[in-house]
Amino acid sequence: MINTELMRVTSLIEGKSVTQEQEKTMEVINPFNGEAVGKVSLASKENAKKAIESAHQVFHKTMKKMPAYRRAEILSKAADLLEERTEEFAKVLVLEAGKPIRDGRGEVGRAVQVIRFAADEAKKIEGEMVPMDAAIGGENRIGMVRRQPLGVISAITPFNFPLNLALHKLAPAFAAGNTVVLKPAGKTPLSAYMLVKLFEEAGLPQGALNLVIGNGSEVGDVLVTDSRISKITFTGSPSVGIDLRRKAELKKVTLELGSNSPNIIFNDGDVKAAAVGLVRGAFAFSGQVCISAQRIYVQRDVYQDFLEQYVPLVEKLVIGNPVEETTDIGPMISEAEAIRAHEWIEQAVKAGANIVTGGNRKGTLLEPTILVNVNQDMKVVCEETFAPIVSVIPFDTEEEVIAMANDSKFGLQAGVFTSDINRAMRVAEEMETGGVWINETSTYRQDNYPYGGVKLSGIGKEGVKYAIEDMTEIKFVGIKLG
Structure with missing residues (x-):
């Protein structure tokens, strides 16, 4: 007790x-x-x-x-x-x-x-x-x-x-x-x-x-x-x-x-490992983490495969009283913040986005929410949500996804999943962020490496x-x- x-x-x-x-x-x-x-x-x-x-x-x-x-x-x-x-x-x-x-x-x-x-x-x-x-x-x-x-x-x-x-x-x-x-x-x-x-x-x-x-x-x-x-x-x-x-x-x-961290999954990356990691990466502490995974870019030919693995894992998360040992997702810091985040979801839906799972709020508890069919102008994409909300976005080419990921006023950390070391280093070099993780989510932080951002981060x-x-x-x- x-x-x-x-x-x-x-x-x-x-x-x-x-x-x-x-x-x-x-x-x-x-x-x-x-x-x-x-x-x-x-x-x-x-x-x-x-x-x-x-x-x-x-x-x-x-x-x-x-x-x-x-x-x-x-x-x-x-x-x-x-x-x-x-x-x-x-x-x-x-x-x-x-x-x-x-x-x-x-x-x-x-x-x-x-x-x-x-x-x-x-x-x-x-x-x-x-x-x-x-x-x-x-x-x-x-x-x-x-x-x-x-x-x-x-x-x-x-x-x-x-x-x-x-x-x-x-x-x-x-x-x-x-x-x-x-x-x-x-x-x-x-x-x-x-x-x-x-x-x-x-x-x-x-x-x-x-x-x-x-x-x-x-x-x-x-x-x-x-x-x-x-x-x-x-x-x-x-x-x-x-x-x-x-x-x-x-x-x-x-x-x-803060940030709206991008995470990129290429078709040669470990989709299963990415899906498992991005459950916590996007929703730990109700997304109230500066490097929380907010934008997940998935190469188009593995996009559906990723969602089919990711969504069930997110839906297994236990939402409730943070005192309980089994609780994965507790409350947001205040009801005002939960209301604000829920309004951003509703605005995105009105503008054409679809909720794959989640989207409901009860008091300070906001369900882990996955959005698709989003665009760059939506707050859930271009601002820092600081909430349990993630957008999953398809892409075709390396050049395209680098441009999409860098199209942000923030730049704290990013995650890249690929088995091609040359591609990994190319993308890491091009990312406009203070840190880049290869085959790890943007949300991972150790306390002995240099941590800080560029741009508005x-x-x-x-x-x-x-x-x-x-x-x-x-x-x-x-x-x-x-």
Whole structure:
């Protein structure tokens, strides 16, 4: 059983709860049944400024001077603690995000791995020697390049992977010696609160991680524009990300802004493997995944074969209460989002699309939906659905499908199924995306490779090693010998 007792959480500055005379509160709602599972005290602009000042002071007094082995020890301890509390965190993900319990455990497992990657990388941050005598006049000079932490990092995280995506920002930041002010999504602040407490228990200095729970309109600008912030790392919508980048001015920025990922199945590909993989690839966490398979392009002579294998697998998915071990598909994050997605299906049907399976909504539950006979102008194709909706589209030639796949304002990840290595590499080269998987769905992500998009999918890279590189600054030191 999952504990349904109301959690009461606040923002945290230097480990202390933030309280205010005129307290503004917000309820955290279970997306499946609409019940309140948490009550949050909302932060003010002044709270956000105090969180930044605290992180700024701790960076200069403590974190930037902390040796690598100590940062690695703290991260390793945090990973051990999180692993021990897998069930506790997984259950909170069920309550606040509506994530099926099996997927919740999977997210915690990945989160543990992210921290352990960061602990390893903390001890590998290297510089280099510059051959000064390669330049005329460089004799008797030594040059070295060192990597140093940036300072205070503002981390703004989404609801769909509230634990793992937070750690993709926090763990590399601490590995590099930075401090962080974390603003979680308003719908999923409970796991963030627990995570901050866990890092404190692991030995992270108080103030190195401060939690600000508040409305974007109230605290968002402070966390972007304050001069003490050195970098902003944000996962969310393109409209917010673009506005954030404009306000950030010369600060470093990493933006992950979503996609409508294409997956291409050629007639020489493993159709069965593609069909099996794309069940989860399109519908895991009700499609609320940035790299969820949204557009499936199938070469015409295997198109019908693919649908005949794919549809029955999708129809076997169990929809229902995310608490149940047998549940595959739980609720969307809110009824408003489910209504929006259902309206997009109806609009597509009115414009000529056909529903092969699914298409029905009950509250926050939207059936996994397969559409055919779609066109490029439909929202279910050209926008990010962020819902359990996939379109299956036939194609004839390699050139045609590359053009169709690239005809998008997004470009995060893609999947390609083929047994021809030459074709695989040709298509991978031509795809306008930050990443391409061969014989794997676009939805697959490991936490140790560079992850990030092009076009409207964002700028910068996550993936622990690559995030650390962007969370450090290069400094040159030269010595003239006597």
